Amino acid sequence: MTIRRVAIVGLGLLGGSLGLAIRERLSEVKTLGFDHSEETRRRAAERGLADTVCDTLAEVVREADLVLLCVPVGAMKAVASDLAALVPADCIVSDVGSSKQSVMRDLLAALPGKTVIPAHPVAGTEESGPDAGFPGLFAGRWCILTPPSDAPPDRVAELRTFWEALGATVEIMDAEHHDLVLAVTSHIPHLIAFTIVGTASDMEEVTRSEVIKYSAGGFRDFTRIAASDPTMWRDVFLHNRDAVLEMLGRFSEDLTAMQRAIRSGDGDTLFEMFSRTRAIRRSIIEEGQDDAAPDFGRRH
């Protein structure tokens, strides 16, 4: 492992989990952490989210082999600009942002001549902040790297080795493809959850207490997702706009087809669709990728 010193910028769920996972699985690697919130730095130091919690960006990246930006995607540009004069020459600059095209653009523009390799660990929860992190977050999960076409292959291999050491399975794809795939598998499901929970609480006849009372079923799963961090998700939708809108168009057409089937009493169409989706869910479980029960064995 050539990476010996890792700077983590942003000590919330992702940054904190990285610090804890590195300590657990890569004990020879030193971690330094920074967050712009003083209260978060204090709590991060208390929880030991990094070996050293620094008060400045300059301190955190000094002599770093790898800098990991763990801030909302809307903050990547400003943080990268602030880092431009501070990042050591041989350092890899990466991130964990949920969308990749805008982050890649922002990092490459702000850090010319630096080794930029964006990444997205497809692992998270609805929690955020310095108390949310846990060391097992990345174990058995995907981490997608979206290196620019001219990224040095040996540096990409170093970053792959790093993520694999944290228990992740690494996949490499281009940023545009990433954004389309994640729009459908992550971003739109979140949008649906935010919307349905909002719709239910807006309905005059469904009072707040009824929402709570009857939320033991399917609706409860939506409320978990809908509790996700507002800043993070606002930024995801603003920064993956085109892919989300394209996939939302496709989804709306399918939803309209369902609506039509219900209105016309077309039970066959409904039954076929529900059978297909049941088979998909069962194949996910067989492949061992079941992740629907967030608290069952995921936290350590």
Ligand SMILES: NC(=O)c1ccc[n+]([C@@H]2O[C@H](COP(=O)([O-])OP(=O)(O)OC[C@H]3O[C@@H](n4cnc5c(N)ncnc54)[C@H](O)[C@@H]3O)[C@@H](O)[C@H]2O)c1
């Ligand atoms: N939450 C998830 O499920 C999940 C999963 C995978 C990837 N991500 C991505 O990871 C990133 C971080 O998300 P999170 O869930 O850890 O959020 P979080 O809110 O828990 O943590 C983000 C931290 O960044 C800090 N921050 C914000 N702006 C900053 C700045 N300019 N300088 C320094 N610190 C700053 C905040 O104070 C906060 O502590 C986001 O880009 C998100 O898209 C999130």
Ligand SMILES: O=C(O)C(=O)C[C@]1(C(=O)O)C=C[C@@H](O)C=C1
């Ligand atoms: O499990 C959850 O709570 C998540 O929302 C995690 C999830 C996802 O949609 O799968 C959310 C955003 C990420 O960028 C990656 C993972």
